Amino acid sequence: MQKALILGGGLAGMAAALQLRKAGLQVELWESRSRLGGRAGSFVDQATGHTVDYCQHVGMGCCTHLLDFLNETKTLSAWRRHSTLHFYGPKGDHVPLKASQFLPPPLHLQKLLLGWPGLAIKQRIEVARAVHKLIRLEPTKELDRQSALEFLIQARQSPGTMERFWSTIIVSALGESLENVALGPMRKVIVEGFLASRSAYEVLIPEQPLRQLFGEKAARELQDRGIEIHTNRSVRRLVFEGERCVGAMSSHSDGVSQGDIVVLAIPWFHLHSLTNSETPESVRRVFEAAGELKASPITGVHLWWDRSWLEQPHAAIVGRLPQWVFRSPWLEEEAESLAWEKCAGKSHHYQVVISASRDLPRDTNKLVEMVVDELHELFPASREAKLLRSRVVTDPHSVFSVTPQSVQHRPAVDALLTSNRLALAGDWTVTGWPATMEGAIRSGNFAAHACCEFLDIAPPELPADLPYSWLAQRLIRQSFSP
Numbered sequence: 001m002q003k004a005l006i007l008g009g010g011l012a013g014m015a016a017a018l019q020l021r022k023a024g025l026q027v028e029l030w031e032s033r034s035r036l037g038g039r040a041g042s043f044v045d046q047a048t049g050h051t052v053d054y055c056q057h058v059g060m061g062c063c064t065h066l067l068d069f070l071n072e073t074k075t076l077s078a079w080r081r082h083s084t085l086h087f088y089g090p091k092g093d094h095v096p097l098k099a100s101q102f103l104p105p106p107l108h109l110q111k112l113l114l115g116w117p118g119l120a121i122k123q124r125i126e127v128a129r130a131v132h133k134l135i136r137l138e139p140t141k142e143l144d145r146q147s148a149l150e151f152l153i154q155a156r157q158s159p160g161t162m163e164r165f166w167s168t169i170i171v172s173a174l175g176e177s178l179e180n181v182a183l184g185p186m187r188k189v190i191v192e193g194f195l196a197s198r199s200a201y202e203v204l205i206p207e208q209p210l211r212q213l214f215g216e217k218a219a220r221e222l223q224d225r226g227i228e229i230h231t232n233r234s235v236r237r238l239v240f241e242g243e244r245c246v247g248a249m250s251s252h253s254d255g256v257s258q259g260d261i262v263v264l265a266i267p268w269f270h271l272h273s274l275t276n277s278e279t280p281e282s283v284r285r286v287f288e289a290a291g292e293l294k295a296s297p298i299t300g301v302h303l304w305w306d307r308s309w310l311e312q313p314h315a316a317i318v319g320r321l322p323q324w325v326f327r328s329p330w331l332e333e334e335a336e337s338l339a340w341e342k343c344a345g346k347s348h349h350y351q352v353v354i355s356a357s358r359d360l361p362r363d364t365n366k367l368v369e370m371v372v373d374e375l376h377e378l379f380p381a382s383r384e385a386k387l388l389r390s391r392v393v394t395d396p397h398s399v400f401s402v403t404p405q406s407v408q409h410r411p412a413v414d415a416l417l418t419s420n421r422l423a424l425a426g427d428w429t430v431t432g433w434p435a436t437m438e439g440a441i442r443s444g445n446f447a448a449h450a451c452c453e454f455l456d457i458a459p460p461e462l463p464a465d466l467p468y469s470w471l472a473q474r475l476i477r478q479s480f481s482p
């Protein structure tokens with residue numbers, strides 16, 4: 001049996017491991033931390049004892065590789081699918097939006113345009129015009145090198161429309177501000193995330209901490225399938241015989257592990273730590289280029305209150321500092337059983353997500369104060385609630401910035417396969433997706449596929465994208481038939 005060595009146990013590494021195992025390879029996976037899951041993980045808050053995600057993670061109906069991975073790892077039932085999105089306007093007006101069951105995509109979301117909070121009629125017409133222009137663009141690679149903002153300026157979008165409509169969607173979906181993102185990813189979000197298929201826009205929210213889902217349940221499933229997992233094992237260097245990568249050396253005493261094929265699935269900002277005088281020039285060039293990718297931070301503001309104040313499971317907020325608010329109902333039970341000392345009865349955990357958060361105040365007390373003030377303005381019921389505890393978590397490397405420059409730094413998963421027998425995986429590789437769970441899992445699946453072809457083994461079938469509706473196929477310009 002041929003052996004694959006996977007380095008990095010985030011979603012990309014886990015997906016690659018699963019696919020290569022399914023293809024019949026012996027698979028060994030190294031992860032430097034104590035659990036798998038990488039950025040999609042959780043921490044234990046010392047004061048409450050709660051296991052809380054670093055930051056809320058959300059999937060969408062169009063994330064077919066994510067859905068397949070959750071299904072394969074028996075964790076899908078812990079995610080709830082929401083077909084109603086709860087938007088809140090800048091003045092706190094609640095607008096629940098759901099797709100029409102009768103109109104075919106892309107018309108099924110006309111309510112999203114008609115009901116979008118905080119837009120005047122003139123601005124809704126502006127949006128419709130720009131969306132039409134966007135879907136008529138041919139989705140060539142060139143769009144990834146162009147600026148989304150320039151497109152919107154040319155499509156005569158007013159500042160209010162930019163802020164209330166485009167920014168709200170783009171910052172949440174791409175984790176980067178509108179002025180920095182490329183046109184290709186913006187088009188992808190609008191077309192594949194909303195317009196092409198009926199269920200694409202639906203939101204998937206986990207109902208258990210990510211640590212339990214990916215770090216425990218999915219990891220156990222991988223092990224049950226025969227994948228050998230080593231946590232707390234960090235790659236110190238890749239081992240090459242000439243140009244060919246034959247294994248890796250860890251900081252662990254066990255030394256070197258070999259593989260017929262090696263999949264490197266660590267994040268782009270750690271690649272530099274693996275280059276040394278023995279690194280082949282081709283590998284060094286790819287690592288250096290990927291290392292140039294810029295990162296964008298996402299901030300999770302965790303708030304514990306003495307009572308619940310939001311009826312809906314989530315709130316997407318337009319034109320305000322908090323971009324999304326999520327309730328964590330499962331923590332109420334946990335709080336009771338733990339009898340958290342500060343809290344007489346239940347505590348209610350909420351999470352406020354702020355993407356592209358580089359301009360937030362550094363003083364976390366000040367930030368919490370600003371967020372709570374805005375929540376009080378938007379949700380009058382929150383004024384009755386007492387804030388028991390807060391915690392701010394910012395990951396400066398949350399996602400890579402999908403700028404027009406990023407395309408030249410993202411390597412294909414097989415960029416080093418023929419020359420160095422080294423496959424690459426991670427949300428930062430070429431996947432056609434921005435940095436998301438879907439992008440990471442796609443990269444792992446694609447890397448595994450490329451390895452199988454290289455080793456001349458039949459690869460497992462990849463999940464299909466959601467099909468375009470008959471009307472979407474006619475209205476939306478495509479370079480190929482999906």
Ligand SMILES: Cc1cc2nc3c(=O)[nH]c(=O)nc-3n(C[C@H](O)[C@H](O)[C@H](O)COP(=O)(O)OP(=O)(O)OC[C@H]3O[C@@H](n4cnc5c(N)ncnc54)[C@H](O)[C@@H]3O)c2cc1C
Pocket residue numbers: 007008009010011012013030031032033036037038039040054055056057058059233234235236265266267270298299300395397398399425426427428435436437438439440
């Ligand atoms: C705050 C935040 C919010 C987010 N929100 C969303 C969201 O709502 N929806 C969404 O789809 N995505 C979201 N994302 C993005 C998503 O989490 C990532 O795109 C995805 O998890 C990346 O997976 P990955 O496997 O490519 O990389 P990683 O998760 O970074 O995994 C790489 C792994 O490699 C390990 N590693 C590093 N160096 C070594 C070494 N030397 N040896 C061995 N192992 C090593 C790391 O410990 C890590 O486990 C968010 C990310 C963050 C941080």
